[in-house]
Amino acid sequence: GAVVSQHPSWVICKSGTSVKIECRSLDFQATTMFWYRQFPKQSLMLMATSNEGSKATYEQGVEKDKFLINHASLTLSTLTVTSAHPEDSSFYICSARDTTNLAGGAYNEQFFGPGTRLTVL
């Protein structure tokens, strides 16, 4: 199946700093990627849809100025958590659809990255 990577896998930072998380589709092109946040023992909450070459669309309640998304190429989307605070500590996961279906997966199947665990002190 298609492979999505994320970097870093975990990060600890001080309150007030910014953190950038990268999401890459390794063996397919992704015009659309999705960013989720997952708190411990909870479900995945969609934060935003990252669109290659255009602005991201954010879900209700997600601050676009705090969570900056850039999708500069067909294989890379980045999420920057600006001025991070302890309440931003969470597991951030990206996913992508293989719209060419070269990986042979099911239509609509989303391939998830391994996630980034952010801890803000």
Added chain:
Amino acid sequence: GQQVMQIPQYQHVQEGEDFTTYCNSSTTLSNIQWYKQRPGGHPVFLIQLVKSGEVKKQKRLTFQFGEAKKNSSLHITATQTTDVGTYFCAGPVDSSYKLIFGSGTRLLVRP
């Protein structure tokens, strides 16, 4: 807004026992997907159901999509310790490719 709920929230079974998780959507879904997330891991796609009343099997796992396309179930026969994890159903938001995830059912298996 659109909601997808799952029951039960947790299930603790003895190895060899069966397990079922139920998924209910507030709206009709064009398709439903199931994902498994191991502890500390990320969601992994299991299957997609599209047709009303559809039933699909993957070895010991049986997936069902309701006639009204608003509910679904996942049944595991004779659980094994490798089945441990959280099972999520997910459906598309409106007609988009965005997914709304169910609340998840966490399965624990006693060896």
